[in-house]
Amino acid sequence: MNASLFLQAMNDVDDAFIWQSEHSEPGKKDVPVKYPSRFLFRAIMAAAIIIAFAATVYGAGALLDIWNDRWLQTPSVDPIQLVQEAIDRQMEKDYTVSVQVEEILEDEAETQRVYDWAPDSMLAMLNGYGARPEALEGKTPEEVKAVYARYTVVYDHTKTFYRDGTLYQYFYLVQTTEGTWEIFESTDALELQTFPSEPGDASLPADTEASAAETDYSEAIAVVLEMIERWEAFEDVSKVTIQAAAFDQEQTEAALQRLVGTAFAQGNGWTEDFLTHHMAAITVTYTIWQDGNPQTETACYWLLQDPASGAWYPSEITGFMDAPEQ
Protein backbone atom coordinates (compact mmCIF):
# COMPACT_ATOMS: atom_id res chain seq x y z
CA MET A 1 0.00 0.00 0.00
CA ASN A 2 1.22 3.49 -0.76
CA ALA A 3 -0.04 6.94 0.17
CA SER A 4 -2.23 7.34 -2.90
CA LEU A 5 -3.90 4.01 -2.34
CA PHE A 6 -4.49 4.78 1.30
CA LEU A 7 -6.05 8.16 0.63
CA GLN A 8 -8.22 6.60 -2.05
CA ALA A 9 -9.24 3.75 0.23
CA MET A 10 -10.15 6.30 2.88
CA ASN A 11 -12.98 7.35 0.59
CA ASP A 12 -14.95 4.25 1.50
CA VAL A 13 -14.56 4.27 5.25
CA ASP A 14 -17.60 4.03 7.46
CA ASP A 15 -20.10 6.86 6.89
CA ALA A 16 -20.55 7.22 10.64
CA PHE A 17 -16.92 8.25 11.13
CA ILE A 18 -17.09 10.82 8.36
CA TRP A 19 -20.32 12.31 9.61
CA GLN A 20 -19.11 12.32 13.19
CA SER A 21 -16.08 14.39 12.22
CA GLU A 22 -18.31 16.75 10.26
CA HIS A 23 -20.37 17.36 13.37
CA SER A 24 -17.47 18.38 15.55
CA GLU A 25 -18.51 21.93 16.33
CA PRO A 26 -16.16 24.86 15.76
CA GLY A 27 -14.27 25.84 18.84
CA LYS A 28 -15.55 22.88 20.81
CA LYS A 29 -14.46 19.35 21.42
CA ASP A 30 -16.68 16.96 19.55
CA VAL A 31 -17.24 14.62 22.45
CA PRO A 32 -19.73 15.58 25.11
CA VAL A 33 -18.08 14.65 28.37
CA LYS A 34 -19.06 14.55 31.99
CA TYR A 35 -15.53 15.68 32.73
CA PRO A 36 -12.78 16.61 30.32
CA SER A 37 -11.60 13.54 28.47
CA ARG A 38 -8.88 11.45 30.01
CA PHE A 39 -6.37 12.78 27.52
CA LEU A 40 -7.21 16.39 28.22
CA PHE A 41 -6.98 15.57 31.88
CA ARG A 42 -3.57 14.03 31.28
CA ALA A 43 -2.37 17.05 29.39
CA ILE A 44 -3.50 19.42 32.10
CA MET A 45 -1.98 17.24 34.77
CA ALA A 46 1.28 17.03 32.91
CA ALA A 47 1.44 20.73 32.23
CA ALA A 48 0.37 21.77 35.69
CA ILE A 49 2.65 19.42 37.53
CA ILE A 50 5.74 18.77 35.47
CA ILE A 51 6.83 22.36 35.13
CA ALA A 52 5.36 23.74 38.33
CA PHE A 53 7.00 20.99 40.28
CA ALA A 54 6.87 22.73 43.59
CA ALA A 55 3.24 23.55 43.03
CA THR A 56 2.48 19.87 43.16
CA VAL A 57 4.08 19.72 46.54
CA TYR A 58 2.58 22.83 48.03
CA GLY A 59 -0.65 23.20 46.08
CA ALA A 60 -1.80 22.81 42.53
CA GLY A 61 -0.46 25.34 40.06
CA ALA A 62 -2.93 26.87 37.68
CA LEU A 63 -2.31 26.40 34.05
CA LEU A 64 -1.89 29.74 32.40
CA ASP A 65 -1.71 29.57 28.68
CA ILE A 66 -0.29 32.91 27.81
CA TRP A 67 1.73 34.16 24.90
CA ASN A 68 1.60 31.05 22.86
CA ASP A 69 1.90 32.24 19.30
CA ARG A 70 1.54 35.79 20.63
CA TRP A 71 5.01 36.97 21.53
CA LEU A 72 5.78 40.56 20.92
CA GLN A 73 9.43 40.34 20.06
CA THR A 74 12.15 42.22 18.29
CA PRO A 75 15.01 40.07 17.00
CA SER A 76 18.09 40.65 19.13
CA VAL A 77 21.72 39.54 19.13
CA ASP A 78 21.33 38.81 22.84
CA PRO A 79 19.01 35.85 23.61
CA ILE A 80 18.49 36.90 27.21
CA GLN A 81 17.63 40.41 26.12
CA LEU A 82 15.19 39.01 23.56
CA VAL A 83 13.28 37.03 26.19
CA GLN A 84 13.45 39.91 28.65
CA GLU A 85 11.87 42.21 26.10
CA ALA A 86 9.24 39.65 25.12
CA ILE A 87 8.18 39.42 28.75
CA ASP A 88 8.37 43.17 29.32
CA ARG A 89 6.24 43.78 26.26
CA GLN A 90 3.44 41.88 27.92
CA MET A 91 2.70 45.33 29.34
CA GLU A 92 1.47 46.28 25.88
CA LYS A 93 -1.50 43.97 26.41
CA ASP A 94 -4.37 46.01 27.80
CA TYR A 95 -5.10 43.42 30.48
CA THR A 96 -1.62 43.54 32.02
CA VAL A 97 -1.21 45.73 35.09
CA SER A 98 2.40 44.92 35.82
CA VAL A 99 5.07 42.44 34.93
CA GLN A 100 8.41 41.94 36.60
CA VAL A 101 11.10 39.58 35.40
CA GLU A 102 12.62 37.64 38.26
CA GLU A 103 15.13 35.48 36.49
CA ILE A 104 16.20 34.52 32.99
CA LEU A 105 18.69 31.74 32.39
CA GLU A 106 20.00 29.83 29.42
CA ASP A 107 19.48 26.12 29.95
CA GLU A 108 22.13 24.16 28.06
CA ALA A 109 20.71 20.75 28.94
CA GLU A 110 17.26 21.70 27.66
CA THR A 111 18.83 23.26 24.58
CA GLN A 112 20.54 19.98 23.77
CA ARG A 113 17.37 17.96 24.37
CA VAL A 114 15.35 20.21 22.11
CA TYR A 115 18.04 20.23 19.43
CA ASP A 116 18.12 16.42 19.55
CA TRP A 117 14.33 16.50 19.72
CA ALA A 118 14.48 14.12 22.64
CA PRO A 119 11.14 13.04 24.10
CA ASP A 120 12.12 14.25 27.57
CA SER A 121 12.62 17.88 26.63
CA MET A 122 10.21 20.20 28.38
CA LEU A 123 8.99 21.38 24.98
CA ALA A 124 8.26 17.86 23.76
CA MET A 125 6.58 16.87 27.00
CA LEU A 126 4.37 19.88 27.36
CA ASN A 127 3.51 20.73 23.80
CA GLY A 128 3.25 17.15 22.58
CA TYR A 129 5.99 15.08 21.08
CA GLY A 130 5.28 15.39 17.40
CA ALA A 131 7.43 16.12 14.41
CA ARG A 132 10.67 17.98 15.03
CA PRO A 133 9.89 21.71 14.87
CA GLU A 134 10.55 23.10 11.43
CA ALA A 135 12.41 26.03 12.95
CA LEU A 136 15.22 23.63 13.94
CA GLU A 137 15.78 22.36 10.43
CA GLY A 138 19.21 23.27 9.09
CA LYS A 139 20.30 24.75 12.41
CA THR A 140 23.51 23.82 14.19
CA PRO A 141 23.47 23.28 17.97
CA GLU A 142 25.02 26.71 18.38
CA GLU A 143 22.07 28.31 16.59
CA VAL A 144 19.49 27.00 19.08
CA LYS A 145 18.85 28.08 22.66
CA ALA A 146 16.41 27.13 25.40
CA VAL A 147 15.90 29.98 27.85
CA TYR A 148 14.16 29.54 31.18
CA ALA A 149 12.33 32.53 32.61
CA ARG A 150 10.56 33.27 35.85
CA TYR A 151 8.51 36.43 36.22
CA THR A 152 5.71 37.88 38.29
CA VAL A 153 2.68 39.34 36.58
CA VAL A 154 -0.50 41.11 37.68
CA TYR A 155 -3.55 41.23 35.44
CA ASP A 156 -6.62 43.43 35.25
CA HIS A 157 -9.31 40.93 36.16
CA THR A 158 -12.03 43.00 34.58
CA LYS A 159 -10.41 42.13 31.26
CA THR A 160 -8.97 38.67 31.69
CA PHE A 161 -9.47 35.52 33.71
CA TYR A 162 -5.73 34.92 33.96
CA ARG A 163 -4.55 34.56 37.51
CA ASP A 164 -1.78 36.68 38.91
CA GLY A 165 1.36 35.09 40.15
CA THR A 166 4.87 34.02 39.48
CA LEU A 167 5.08 32.24 36.17
CA TYR A 168 7.58 29.76 34.85
CA GLN A 169 8.14 29.33 31.17
CA TYR A 170 10.68 28.03 28.70
CA PHE A 171 11.35 30.00 25.53
CA TYR A 172 12.99 28.41 22.49
CA LEU A 173 15.13 30.51 20.19
CA VAL A 174 16.90 30.10 16.89
CA GLN A 175 19.58 32.30 15.41
CA THR A 176 18.79 33.86 12.05
CA THR A 177 21.24 34.20 9.17
CA GLU A 178 21.66 37.84 10.23
CA GLY A 179 22.98 36.68 13.60
CA THR A 180 19.96 37.79 15.62
CA TRP A 181 17.84 35.51 17.79
CA GLU A 182 14.12 34.87 17.47
CA ILE A 183 11.65 33.00 19.66
CA PHE A 184 10.07 30.17 17.70
CA GLU A 185 8.25 28.34 20.47
CA SER A 186 7.56 28.28 24.18
CA THR A 187 6.05 25.99 26.74
CA ASP A 188 2.88 26.99 28.51
CA ALA A 189 3.42 29.42 31.34
CA LEU A 190 2.39 28.23 34.76
CA GLU A 191 1.57 30.05 37.89
CA LEU A 192 3.43 28.96 40.94
CA GLN A 193 1.60 29.55 44.18
CA THR A 194 3.30 30.89 47.24
CA PHE A 195 5.49 28.35 48.96
CA PRO A 196 5.08 27.81 52.66
CA SER A 197 8.81 27.27 52.65
CA GLU A 198 11.56 26.32 50.28
CA PRO A 199 11.84 22.55 49.87
CA GLY A 200 15.34 22.50 51.23
CA ASP A 201 14.24 24.35 54.36
CA ALA A 202 11.17 22.28 55.11
CA SER A 203 10.97 20.40 58.34
CA LEU A 204 11.50 16.90 57.16
CA PRO A 205 10.10 13.84 58.87
CA ALA A 206 12.74 11.89 60.71
CA ASP A 207 12.89 9.10 58.16
CA THR A 208 13.35 11.27 55.08
CA GLU A 209 17.04 10.65 54.98
CA ALA A 210 16.43 6.98 54.44
CA SER A 211 17.71 5.65 51.16
CA ALA A 212 15.34 5.13 48.27
CA ALA A 213 15.60 1.38 48.72
CA GLU A 214 14.23 1.66 52.26
CA THR A 215 11.39 3.98 51.41
CA ASP A 216 7.86 2.60 51.47
CA TYR A 217 6.22 3.50 48.18
CA SER A 218 2.90 1.85 48.93
CA GLU A 219 1.20 5.21 49.40
CA ALA A 220 2.62 6.52 46.13
CA ILE A 221 1.34 3.41 44.38
CA ALA A 222 -2.07 3.87 46.00
CA VAL A 223 -2.21 7.46 44.74
CA VAL A 224 -1.57 6.33 41.17
CA LEU A 225 -4.11 3.52 41.37
CA GLU A 226 -6.73 5.87 42.75
CA MET A 227 -6.05 8.32 39.94
CA ILE A 228 -6.42 5.63 37.28
CA GLU A 229 -9.58 4.23 38.81
CA ARG A 230 -11.10 7.70 38.70
CA TRP A 231 -10.90 7.60 34.90
CA GLU A 232 -14.11 5.59 34.97
CA ALA A 233 -15.83 8.89 35.68
CA PHE A 234 -14.97 10.09 32.20
CA GLU A 235 -17.62 9.91 29.54
CA ASP A 236 -15.48 7.97 27.08
CA VAL A 237 -14.22 5.43 29.62
CA SER A 238 -16.50 2.58 30.66
CA LYS A 239 -14.11 0.45 32.67
CA VAL A 240 -10.52 0.29 33.93
CA THR A 241 -8.78 -2.75 35.37
CA ILE A 242 -5.27 -2.70 36.82
CA GLN A 243 -2.91 -5.60 36.22
CA ALA A 244 0.23 -4.47 38.00
CA ALA A 245 1.79 -1.49 39.75
CA ALA A 246 5.24 -1.08 41.26
CA PHE A 247 7.94 1.42 42.16
CA ASP A 248 10.31 1.82 39.19
CA GLN A 249 13.85 2.51 40.28
CA GLU A 250 15.19 2.90 36.75
CA GLN A 251 12.59 5.49 35.77
CA THR A 252 13.06 7.34 39.04
CA GLU A 253 16.79 7.62 38.41
CA ALA A 254 16.20 8.70 34.82
CA ALA A 255 13.88 11.46 36.00
CA LEU A 256 16.40 12.47 38.62
CA GLN A 257 19.15 12.82 36.03
CA ARG A 258 16.82 14.79 33.85
CA LEU A 259 16.09 17.36 36.53
CA VAL A 260 19.13 17.74 38.72
CA GLY A 261 21.23 20.73 37.82
CA THR A 262 18.79 22.21 35.34
CA ALA A 263 17.95 25.87 35.53
CA PHE A 264 14.40 24.83 36.24
CA ALA A 265 15.34 22.75 39.27
CA GLN A 266 17.74 25.38 40.53
CA GLY A 267 15.15 28.11 40.13
CA ASN A 268 12.79 26.14 42.34
CA GLY A 269 15.40 25.33 44.91
CA TRP A 270 15.20 21.61 44.32
CA THR A 271 18.43 20.13 45.41
CA GLU A 272 19.65 16.75 44.33
CA ASP A 273 19.04 15.59 47.87
CA PHE A 274 15.44 16.74 47.82
CA LEU A 275 14.71 15.07 44.51
CA THR A 276 16.54 11.91 45.51
CA HIS A 277 14.40 11.44 48.59
CA HIS A 278 11.04 12.79 47.46
CA MET A 279 10.54 11.68 43.90
CA ALA A 280 9.26 8.33 42.71
CA ALA A 281 8.27 6.74 39.43
CA ILE A 282 5.49 4.17 39.59
CA THR A 283 4.99 1.87 36.64
CA VAL A 284 1.50 0.53 36.19
CA THR A 285 -0.15 -1.74 33.64
CA TYR A 286 -3.87 -1.39 33.13
CA THR A 287 -6.60 -2.09 30.61
CA ILE A 288 -8.91 0.73 29.76
CA TRP A 289 -12.18 0.45 27.86
CA GLN A 290 -12.40 3.70 25.97
CA ASP A 291 -15.26 4.25 23.56
CA GLY A 292 -15.96 0.55 24.03
CA ASN A 293 -12.50 -0.57 22.94
CA PRO A 294 -10.22 -2.27 25.47
CA GLN A 295 -6.62 -1.13 25.37
CA THR A 296 -3.84 -2.34 27.62
CA GLU A 297 -1.21 0.26 28.42
CA THR A 298 1.87 0.36 30.58
CA ALA A 299 2.54 3.82 31.89
CA CYS A 300 4.99 5.36 34.26
CA TYR A 301 3.85 8.09 36.63
CA TRP A 302 6.18 10.48 38.31
CA LEU A 303 5.28 11.60 41.83
CA LEU A 304 6.63 14.08 44.32
CA GLN A 305 6.36 13.84 48.04
CA ASP A 306 5.53 16.78 50.26
CA PRO A 307 8.43 16.63 52.72
CA ALA A 308 6.33 18.19 55.45
CA SER A 309 3.28 15.92 55.34
CA GLY A 310 4.79 12.92 53.59
CA ALA A 311 1.88 12.88 51.12
CA TRP A 312 2.55 11.91 47.50
CA TYR A 313 1.22 13.93 44.57
CA PRO A 314 0.74 12.40 41.14
CA SER A 315 2.34 13.78 38.06
CA GLU A 316 2.77 12.26 34.68
CA ILE A 317 5.78 12.20 32.46
CA THR A 318 6.67 8.88 30.92
CA GLY A 319 3.08 7.77 30.70
CA PHE A 320 2.15 10.91 28.82
CA MET A 321 4.93 10.67 26.33
CA ASP A 322 4.50 8.63 23.22
CA ALA A 323 7.86 8.37 21.56
CA PRO A 324 7.61 7.81 17.83
CA GLU A 325 8.82 4.60 16.31
CA GLN A 326 12.31 4.99 14.95
Next chain:
Amino acid sequence: MEDSQIIQLYWERNTDAISQTERKYGRYCKTIAHNILQNEEDAEECVNDTLLGAWTSIPPKHPDNLPVYLGKLTRNRAINAWRAQRRDKRGGGTLTLAWEEIAEIMPSGESVEQEMISQETVLAINRFLAALPVTERSVFLRRYWYFDELPVICERFGFRSSKVKSMLYRTRIKLKKYLKKEGFL
Protein backbone atom coordinates in the same frame (compact mmCIF):
# COMPACT_ATOMS: atom_id res chain seq x y z
CA MET B 1 -36.29 19.60 2.86
CA GLU B 2 -35.52 16.34 4.61
CA ASP B 3 -32.88 14.10 3.09
CA SER B 4 -35.38 11.30 2.70
CA GLN B 5 -37.59 13.63 0.65
CA ILE B 6 -34.67 14.59 -1.58
CA ILE B 7 -33.82 10.93 -2.14
CA GLN B 8 -37.46 10.30 -2.94
CA LEU B 9 -37.26 13.00 -5.64
CA TYR B 10 -34.27 11.18 -7.15
CA TRP B 11 -36.22 7.94 -7.17
CA GLU B 12 -39.15 9.72 -8.83
CA ARG B 13 -36.69 11.05 -11.43
CA ASN B 14 -37.75 14.57 -10.49
CA THR B 15 -35.02 17.07 -11.47
CA ASP B 16 -35.86 19.14 -8.38
CA ALA B 17 -33.71 16.57 -6.62
CA ILE B 18 -30.61 18.21 -8.10
CA SER B 19 -31.54 21.77 -7.14
CA GLN B 20 -32.57 20.69 -3.65
CA THR B 21 -29.32 18.79 -3.25
CA GLU B 22 -27.29 21.74 -4.43
CA ARG B 23 -29.17 24.07 -2.11
CA LYS B 24 -28.68 21.89 0.93
CA TYR B 25 -25.29 20.29 0.32
CA GLY B 26 -23.67 22.30 -2.47
CA ARG B 27 -21.51 24.25 -0.06
CA TYR B 28 -20.51 21.12 1.86
CA CYS B 29 -19.40 19.43 -1.36
CA LYS B 30 -17.67 22.53 -2.61
CA THR B 31 -15.62 22.81 0.57
CA ILE B 32 -14.35 19.25 0.11
CA ALA B 33 -13.59 19.85 -3.57
CA HIS B 34 -11.90 23.15 -2.86
CA ASN B 35 -9.75 21.65 -0.09
CA ILE B 36 -8.40 19.20 -2.62
CA LEU B 37 -8.23 21.27 -5.78
CA GLN B 38 -7.55 24.72 -4.30
CA ASN B 39 -9.31 26.33 -7.22
CA GLU B 40 -12.78 27.86 -7.33
CA GLU B 41 -13.54 26.93 -10.90
CA ASP B 42 -12.27 23.36 -10.59
CA ALA B 43 -14.22 22.94 -7.34
CA GLU B 44 -17.38 24.21 -8.97
CA GLU B 45 -16.92 21.80 -11.83
CA CYS B 46 -16.34 18.97 -9.41
CA VAL B 47 -19.57 19.73 -7.56
CA ASN B 48 -21.47 19.73 -10.84
CA ASP B 49 -19.94 16.31 -11.58
CA THR B 50 -21.06 15.17 -8.15
CA LEU B 51 -24.63 16.27 -8.77
CA LEU B 52 -24.61 14.46 -12.06
CA GLY B 53 -23.14 11.42 -10.33
CA ALA B 54 -25.90 11.49 -7.74
CA TRP B 55 -28.52 11.77 -10.47
CA THR B 56 -27.15 8.76 -12.35
CA SER B 57 -26.55 6.59 -9.30
CA ILE B 58 -29.77 7.21 -7.31
CA PRO B 59 -31.56 4.96 -8.06
CA PRO B 60 -30.46 2.22 -7.83
CA LYS B 61 -28.56 3.52 -4.79
CA HIS B 62 -30.49 4.57 -1.74
CA PRO B 63 -27.94 6.31 0.50
CA ASP B 64 -28.43 5.97 4.23
CA ASN B 65 -26.56 9.22 4.72
CA LEU B 66 -27.03 11.56 1.78
CA PRO B 67 -24.40 14.19 2.64
CA VAL B 68 -21.70 11.58 3.21
CA TYR B 69 -22.69 9.86 0.00
CA LEU B 70 -22.37 13.16 -1.85
CA GLY B 71 -19.15 13.89 0.00
CA LYS B 72 -17.65 10.61 -1.13
CA LEU B 73 -18.66 11.29 -4.74
CA THR B 74 -17.09 14.74 -4.50
CA ARG B 75 -13.94 13.55 -2.81
CA ASN B 76 -13.42 10.78 -5.33
CA ARG B 77 -13.88 13.07 -8.30
CA ALA B 78 -11.70 15.76 -6.80
CA ILE B 79 -8.90 13.30 -6.06
CA ASN B 80 -9.04 12.03 -9.64
CA ALA B 81 -8.87 15.62 -10.88
CA TRP B 82 -6.00 16.31 -8.50
CA ARG B 83 -4.14 13.25 -9.85
CA ALA B 84 -4.55 14.55 -13.38
CA GLN B 85 -3.24 17.94 -12.29
CA ARG B 86 -0.35 16.30 -10.50
CA ARG B 87 0.63 14.48 -13.66
CA ASP B 88 0.65 17.88 -15.32
CA LYS B 89 2.75 19.22 -12.41
CA ARG B 90 -0.02 21.62 -11.44
CA GLY B 91 -1.16 20.00 -8.22
CA GLY B 92 -0.72 21.57 -4.83
CA GLY B 93 -2.63 22.51 -1.72
CA THR B 94 -3.76 20.51 1.24
CA LEU B 95 -4.08 17.17 -0.55
CA THR B 96 -0.45 17.37 -1.59
CA LEU B 97 0.57 18.05 1.99
CA ALA B 98 -1.68 15.28 3.31
CA TRP B 99 -0.31 12.94 0.67
CA GLU B 100 3.23 13.78 1.73
CA GLU B 101 2.37 13.21 5.39
CA ILE B 102 0.95 9.78 4.66
CA ALA B 103 3.80 9.02 2.25
CA GLU B 104 6.19 9.33 5.21
CA ILE B 105 4.76 6.14 6.68
CA MET B 106 4.07 4.27 3.44
CA PRO B 107 6.34 2.74 0.85
CA SER B 108 6.93 5.15 -2.01
CA GLY B 109 6.03 4.79 -5.65
CA GLU B 110 2.95 4.44 -7.77
CA SER B 111 1.89 0.94 -8.71
CA VAL B 112 -0.85 -1.24 -10.04
CA GLU B 113 -2.15 -1.20 -6.49
CA GLN B 114 -3.99 1.94 -7.51
CA GLU B 115 -6.56 -0.31 -9.07
CA MET B 116 -6.59 -2.88 -6.30
CA ILE B 117 -8.40 -1.30 -3.40
CA SER B 118 -10.09 -4.28 -1.92
CA GLN B 119 -12.91 -4.44 0.52
CA GLU B 120 -10.35 -5.95 2.88
CA THR B 121 -8.29 -2.75 2.76
CA VAL B 122 -11.26 -0.58 3.58
CA LEU B 123 -12.33 -2.90 6.39
CA ALA B 124 -8.84 -2.76 7.85
CA ILE B 125 -8.86 1.03 7.80
CA ASN B 126 -12.32 0.98 9.38
CA ARG B 127 -11.04 -1.25 12.16
CA PHE B 128 -8.14 1.11 12.74
CA LEU B 129 -10.43 4.12 12.87
CA ALA B 130 -12.87 2.35 15.15
CA ALA B 131 -10.09 1.71 17.66
CA LEU B 132 -9.11 5.37 17.86
CA PRO B 133 -10.51 7.68 20.53
CA VAL B 134 -13.30 9.81 19.07
CA THR B 135 -11.38 13.07 19.02
CA GLU B 136 -8.28 11.59 17.42
CA ARG B 137 -10.43 9.87 14.82
CA SER B 138 -12.32 13.04 13.99
CA VAL B 139 -9.13 15.07 13.68
CA PHE B 140 -7.64 12.33 11.47
CA LEU B 141 -10.76 12.33 9.27
CA ARG B 142 -10.75 16.11 9.01
CA ARG B 143 -7.20 15.96 7.71
CA TYR B 144 -7.22 12.88 5.50
CA TRP B 145 -10.84 12.65 4.42
CA TYR B 146 -11.89 16.29 4.22
CA PHE B 147 -8.32 17.52 3.68
CA ASP B 148 -8.89 20.48 5.98
CA GLU B 149 -5.95 22.79 6.47
CA LEU B 150 -4.38 22.71 9.92
CA PRO B 151 -5.69 26.14 11.03
CA VAL B 152 -9.20 25.03 10.07
CA ILE B 153 -8.86 21.91 12.23
CA CYS B 154 -7.48 23.98 15.12
CA GLU B 155 -10.45 26.32 14.96
CA ARG B 156 -12.97 23.50 14.69
CA PHE B 157 -11.67 21.65 17.74
CA GLY B 158 -10.32 24.57 19.71
CA PHE B 159 -6.86 23.04 19.74
CA ARG B 160 -3.50 24.68 19.29
CA SER B 161 -1.54 23.97 16.14
CA SER B 162 1.11 22.03 18.02
CA LYS B 163 -1.52 19.78 19.54
CA VAL B 164 -3.16 18.99 16.20
CA LYS B 165 0.21 18.31 14.59
CA SER B 166 1.18 16.07 17.48
CA MET B 167 -2.15 14.23 17.41
CA LEU B 168 -1.91 13.62 13.67
CA TYR B 169 1.69 12.51 13.95
CA ARG B 170 0.88 10.00 16.67
CA THR B 171 -2.08 8.68 14.74
CA ARG B 172 0.05 8.21 11.62
CA ILE B 173 2.59 6.27 13.66
CA LYS B 174 -0.21 4.09 15.07
CA LEU B 175 -1.51 3.61 11.54
CA LYS B 176 1.88 2.51 10.29
CA LYS B 177 2.21 -0.04 13.09
CA TYR B 178 -1.30 -1.28 12.52
CA LEU B 179 -0.92 -1.67 8.75
CA LYS B 180 2.38 -3.49 9.28
CA LYS B 181 0.76 -5.83 11.75
CA GLU B 182 -2.12 -6.50 9.39
CA GLY B 183 0.26 -7.22 6.52
CA PHE B 184 -0.58 -4.20 4.38
CA LEU B 185 2.93 -2.75 4.57
